[in-house]
Amino acid sequence: MMTTERTTSAGRVSPRLTATAGEWRLLLTGLLASIYATAWVGFGMHLPARAGSAVSGEPPVADAAVWLDDLPAAERPVVRIPPGWQMAARPVAPAAERVPVPRHARLRVRTRSS
């Protein structure tokens, strides 16, 4: 059997306005984290666009990575790698895209008696 119980305002517990020390620490930590995150987001929005960005109107930024064999022989640093390690191989270049063949690329002359 269902029953209902009517309560009166006089019967409610009034809200507590004080917090424990642990609760204050938690609140402060959250606040600092929010400020930190907001600052990073704002900072990131002012970084220059990366190469390939759809919105980039500026010259592409050079890739910071340089392959050793891209450097002139005299400028290549001596790299010692721990035993068991090996140098990374340069990724194989993807197949060249087909481009329109220049009009004269396959020009040949036929010499004959005439």
Place this chain on the structure above:
Amino acid sequence: MVGFRAMNTEVLVAVPAMSAAEESDIAQRLAAVFEESERRCSRFRPESELSRLNRAAGTVPVSPELFEHLARAQTYTALTDGLFDPAIGGTLTALGYDRSFASGRMDRPAGATPIPHGSMLDVILDPVTCTVRRPPSVQLDLGGLVKGATVDRAAAMLPASGFVDAGGDAVLRGAGPDGAGWLVEVEDPRDARRHLVTLVLRDAAVATTAPNRRRWRIGGRDVHHLIDPRVADAADSDLAQVTVVAPCAEQADVLAKTAFLEGARAARARLLPLSGVGGVLVLRDGAVELVGAVEVSHD
């Protein structure tokens, strides 16, 4: 690449750096150069200056252009011990080659007996008065020489990279569209659909001589247009075809013709010592020989 007809052959002009419109424009100007040469030096145009000279008696004035051709022809005749000799026009006419060649329409049931002819060295050239005195036995045919000279002149009007090819006599300027040299296929004289070897040329000219195309029958025998002045008849060579690479088309043409007439052994000896000259000799048995400075593509 743009083409036009001149000198009874197809002339091709290519300038890789030019647009199609620019290429057509320069081809038009080159066509005018060919037409002017033909109008002046064709043996088959009765109104040409050369035809008038061939009909004239005594000493006659000629244009500086024709005089230049004749003077160089005389030099080549001397340099080749008379093997290259434009004074063979009478022999060609006697053999039936008296009009612009048309395959299948030159045959005759009978022909005149070739008559001994004079030599280009018998022609008296006076550079001071720009006059020529031609012995009656000399009928001049400047065909190959003028074609080579015209190709040279036309090629000089091209930019640094491009070619002019007049039926196998070609000047190729520069190092080709990709800088690796122009590719020049040497036709197989026994099967025009095939080529025997591909040459790589840079800033050079090439010319080929063979009796496979301009052939006809007269009096029951096969003849062709390569006349041996020593016998005043169609040459009987041990070569089927000669291709010569040289600094200019005129020189290539003269050397190819001379090499064909003198045969393989003498041709090797003639071509080898010459700077910037090489050749492809095709013997009648089908053997192919490279002589001198020729670079071959192994594509």
